Amino acid sequence: MEILVIFSLVLGILLINRPVTLLFQRLYTKHQFKRFVSSETFYHSVVSRHFRYYNRLGLQDQRKFLFRTFLFQHSKNFHYIEVEQTAEMPILVSAAAVQLTFGLEKFKLNYFDDIFILRDDYHYGFYSRPFMGHVDQTGIYLSWDNFIRGISGETANCNVGLHEMAHALAYVNFVTQTEEDKHFKKEFPNFSKVARPIFTSMQQAGAKNLLGDYAATNYHEFWAVAVEVFFESSVHFRHELPELYEAMSCVLNQDPLSCLTGNTVIILRPETLAPKAVTEAHAPAAI
Numbered sequence: 001m002e003i004l005v006i007f008s009l010v011l012g013i014l015l016i017n018r019p020v021t022l023l024f025q026r027l028y029t030k031h032q033f034k035r036f037v038s039s040e041t042f043y044h045s046v047v048s049r050h051f052r053y054y055n056r057l058g059l060q061d062q063r064k065f066l067f068r069t070f071l072f073q074h075s076k077n078f079h080y081i082e083v084e085q086t087a088e089m090p091i092l093v094s095a096a097a098v099q100l101t102f103g104l105e106k107f108k109l110n111y112f113d114d115i116f117i118l119r120d121d122y123h124y125g126f127y128s129r130p131f132m133g134h135v136d137q138t139g140i141y142l143s144w145d146n147f148i149r150g151i152s153g154e155t156a157n158c159n160v161g162l163h164e165m166a167h168a169l170a171y172v173n174f175v176t177q178t179e180e181d182k183h184f185k186k187e188f189p190n191f192s193k194v195a196r197p198i199f200t201s202m203q204q205a206g207a208k209n210l211l212g213d214y215a216a217t218n219y220h221e222f223w224a225v226a227v228e229v230f231f232e233s234s235v236h237f238r239h240e241l242p243e244l245y246e247a248m249s250c251v252l253n254q255d256p257l258s259c260l261t262g263n264t265v266i267i268l269r270p271e272t273l274a275p276k277a278v279t280e281a282h283a284p285a286a287i
């Protein structure tokens with residue numbers, strides 16, 4: 001009899017666990033959305049000044065982009081090293097992560113609680129060359145002057161924000177497995193089927209392409225550089241490496257060039273735009 005009671009209790013807990021979790025998520029999202037609305041105009045002014053990507057989105061996606069930026073920012077602790085903190089900094093860094101993951105469901109890069117913003121190039125570990133940014137188990141590190149140059153388009157093919165977020169995305173999906181995105185994980189082997197031979201030809205035969213020599217350092221760098229070039233030089237990328245462009249578009253579930261055909265919605269998968277039952281009437285269709 002006791003076993004039956006215990007079994008029933010365990011079964012009951014298991015059955016109500018998911019609905020209760022979903023309920024809490026809905027309440028949390030609703031609460032956060034109320035907070036977000038009061039600062040939405042400020043977020044828009046900051047992001048629209050720096051992100052061409054954001055300015056190409058339709059209104060509904062712009063709101064989704066800003067709300068995700070708000071949620072990402074408030075899930076992290078930002079640390080400022082030898083650089084004067086401004087209100088824009090955490091918003092712009094969060095927006096870089098949101099741009100990368102905009103076609104995916106999971107976007108918070110959970111595992112990384114801390115983001116460190118440094119003034120400019122820095123030395124790390126035993127490496128002799130200076131770093132513009134890096135990711136390790138302690139957090140995501142970015143140098144502010146390089147970050148700003150990257151999002152302003154001053155440096156061709158170089159966007160350290162997207163580069164480090166690309167490392168972080170791979171890290172949470174494949175190393176810590178703390179925030180696995182189903183679509184990303186399912187598609188990554190297909191990406192690698194196209195990417196690996198290109199990487200190998202660069203590393204072993206010295207093949208040259210628009211990704212540059214640094215992409216041949218190792219496969220992690222190849223991935224991060226390919227992400228930068230995918231967003232920063234989309235037309236050139238699609239022209240020179242069309243299969244890799246297509247594979248990147250699939251794994252990230254977005255195509256930065258779709259706006260050139262007059263389509264402002266750059267997400268590929270229609271279901272990501274479907275309204276979520278969890279959000280209130282005024283919340284964005286999907287976050």
Ligand SMILES: [Zn+2]
Nearest residue numbers: 163167221224
């Ligand atoms: Zn890197």
